[in-house]
Amino acid sequence: MSLIVKKFGGSSVANAERVFxxxxxxxxxxxxxxxxxxxxxxxxDTTDDLIEKAKEINPxxxxxxxMDMLLASGEQISIALLAMAIEKLGCPVISLLGWQAGFNxxxxxxxxxxxxxxxxxxxxxxxxxxxxxxxxxxxxxKYDDLTTxxxxxxxxxxxxxxxxxxxxxxxxxxxxxxxxxxxxxxxTNTQKLDQITYDEMLELATLGAQxxxxxxxxxxxxxxxxxxxxxxxxxxxxxxVKEIVKMEKTLIRGVAKDTxxxxxxxIGLNDTPGVAFKLFNKLAQFKINVDIILQSVGRDGTKxxxxxxxxxxxxxxxxxxxxxxxxxxxxEVVTDNSCAKxxxxxxxxxxxxxxxxxxxxxxxDAGINIQMISTSEIKVSVLIDGKYADKAVQAVxxxxxx
Ligand code: ADP
Ligand code: ASP
Ligand code: MG
Numbered sequence: 001m002s003l004i005v006k007k008f009g010g011s012s013v014a015n016a017e018r019v020f021x022x023x024x025x026x027x028x029x030x031x032x033x034x035x036x037x038x039x040x041x042x043x044x045d046t047t048d049d050l051i052e053k054a055k056e057i058n059p060x061x062x063x064x065x066x067m068d069m070l071l072a073s074g075e076q077i078s079i080a081l082l083a084m085a086i087e088k089l090g091c092p093v094i095s096l097l098g099w100q101a102g103f104n105x106x107x108x109x110x111x112x113x114x115x116x117x118x119x120x121x122x123x124x125x126x127x128x129x130x131x132x133x134x135x136x137x138x139x140x141x142k143y144d145d146l147t148t149x150x151x152x153x154x155x156x157x158x159x160x161x162x163x164x165x166x167x168x169x170x171x172x173x174x175x176x177x178x179x180x181x182x183x184x185x186x187x188t189n190t191q192k193l194d195q196i197t198y199d200e201m202l203e204l205a206t207l208g209a210q211x212x213x214x215x216x217x218x219x220x221x222x223x224x225x226x227x228x229x230x231x232x233x234x235x236x237x238x239x240x241v242k243e244i245v246k247m248e249k250t251l252i253r254g255v256a257k258d259t260x261x262x263x264x265x266x267i268g269l270n271d272t273p274g275v276a277f278k279l280f281n282k283l284a285q286f287k288i289n290v291d292i293i294l295q296s297v298g299r300d301g302t303k304x305x306x307x308x309x310x311x312x313x314x315x316x317x318x319x320x321x322x323x324x325x326x327x328x329x330x331x332e333v334v335t336d337n338s339c340a341k342x343x344x345x346x347x348x349x350x351x352x353x354x355x356x357x358x359x360x361x362x363x364x365d366a367g368i369n370i371q372m373i374s375t376s377e378i379k380v381s382v383l384i385d386g387k388y389a390d391k392a393v394q395a396v397x398x399x400x401x402x
Contacts, residue, residue, distance in 0.1 A: 002168035003126070004029055007039040007136065007158035011175040012232035013078050014044035016085075022232055023085035025173070026131055030091060035126050037165065039136040039158040040082055042074025047151070050074055064109035065145060068138075072098070072146045075135035075154070083133045093131040096121065098146075101132075103139030103157070105147045112139060112147035113215075114156065117164040126165075134161065155216035163223035170225050171238075172212065177231035178239035179204070179211055181401045182255040187394055191401060193253065194237075195245035200253045200345050203379045207343040208258030217241065251355055252346035255397045257389050259340045261291075262314035263371065265306040266321060268331025271298030278327055279305060286320040288313050292341075292374040292383060302331075306372065308383060311337060339371065340389035343381040344396060356380045362399035368392050 006029075008022050022040075030036045041047075050070050054062050062070075079095035086093040102118030125132045136154025141147050149156050155172055162170035179201065180190040196204075198221035205214035211229060220227050220241065230238025269275050276295065283290055293307045309317045314335060321333055349355040356373075359380055363370060368391065372383040384392055 001033045003035045003165060005037050005158055005162040005167045005170045007154055007172045008232055009174045010041040010044050012173050013040055013082060019081050019085045022082060023089055027089055027091050030131050037132045037161055039134050039154055040078045041136050041154040043078050046074040047071055068109045068146050068148045071148050072138040075137055079133045079135045086131055091131055094125055095133040097135045098138035099140035101134040105139035105141055107141040109147055111150040114139060114160050117160055119164050122165060152210060152213035155213040156219060159216045159219045159225050162225045171228045171230060173230055173232035177234055177236060178229050182393055182397045186390060187397050193239050195240045196253055197245050197347060198241060198243055199378060200347055201241045203345040204254045204256050207256040209256040251348040251352055252344045252400045254345050255393050256343050257340060257393045259386050259389055260311045261308050261339050261341050262311050263308050263336040263339050264317055265304055265334045266330045267304045267334060268302045269305060270329055271301050271303045276305060282320045282324050283317060286316050288317045288320060292372045294372050338386040339383050340386040341381050341383050342392045342396060343379050345379045347378050350377050358399055359396055362395045363392060366391055366395035
């Protein structure tokens with residue numbers, strides 16, 4: 001007998017038929033004598049629809065607290081419906097909201113971090129041999145206010161429960177049957193991976209492969225929770241995410257794309273010590289996530305610094321820069337909201353020179369100009385014009401994966 005944590009994404013519970021399909025998957029494992037804790041997301045596009053509703057009321061963006069109050073309701077619907085389906089099929093079940101399942105988070109509304117899970121209630125319900133259905137993506141802060149964990153956060157809820165309850169396995173069910181070398185819905189000739197390391201998966205997730213939320217992978221690595229990503233529509237093995245995997249012949253494990261990028265150039269800065277410090281220190285104070293940074297070589301006493309930030313932080317970044325305009329004495333700030341970051345990821349590239357140049361060759365052959373480049377041991381990212389993003393991903397994928 002094992003303790004199994006299963007997570008089902010929005011498309012897996014999008015309508016009544018899908019809810020019963022999921023209920024049957026759960027019951028199959030329960031009837032084999034296992035304890036089953038299930039984390040579920042809001043149905044279909046519910047979260048997007050709720051965001052639209054909020055925009056109708058306040059197009060400038062409502063407070064983050066009230067946004068969380070609204071968005072957390074999506075998961076409340078899906079846990080109740082799934083529990084009702086399991087009841088109807090004759091098994092003991094209970095649905096729990098995030099706070100009832102013991103999720104304590106910090107107070108960063110919209111992107112809260114889990115502080116701890118008080119597992120008392122979960123353990124009580126397990127001891128009663130009930131199937132437990134937990135609302136993903138949500139928790140409670142120390143002021144007893146609802147919080148949400150950021151888009152795609154139900155994955156993190158599932159991994160957190162698996163870690164806290166010392167589950168035997170953690171299965172993430174979705175609408176594809178595993179992790180592929182690129183998004184199988186957008187790129188042709190992608191290959192399914194049998195296994196991938198935490199580090200590679202973390203990079204892919206952070207660089208735009210939304211199949212797993214990056215925080216969930218970070219947590220899985222930290223607590224050594226082995227994950228399986230698999231389909232809720234077809235019963236077959238998926239992709240295992242773990243610490244060490246067997247070496248593959250391929251140099252790279254995947255290609256990812258992120259269009260949630262703004263490029264900001266601060267032009268005509270003084271070419272003196274401390275300028276980069278003052279600029280990035282101010283951005284850090286504004287909690288801006290700076291990604292790729294490029295500084296030009298000084299000429300005639302001035303230099304330019306270009307960097308990227310997530311699209312939704314672009315405005316705040318400009319405000320931050322303008323707040324120290326008199327200190328920085330730059331000539332102008334130029335922003336571009338239509339770029340994309342295309343990345344390749346793979347532990348194999350550490351020991352193989354020439355991987356980056358092969359990627360650049362693919363882009364050259366496709367006639368795509370590179371604006372910025374950034375590398376680490378296991379990834380190479382390039383910033384390009386967003387309108388060529390899909391073409392770039394396809395070209396790079398074809399170059400590396402036969
Ligand atoms: P869920 O609602 O189940 O959480 P998501 O939409 O968040 O599902 O994630 C699944 C989607 O991730 C797939 O439908 C697929 O289009 C996309 N995806 C992007 N990159 C990859 C990849 N490398 N492998 C598999 N799926 C990917
Ligand atoms: N429902 C939330 C979202 O759409 C959480 C999730 O799906 O994981 O982002
Ligand atoms: Mg998801």
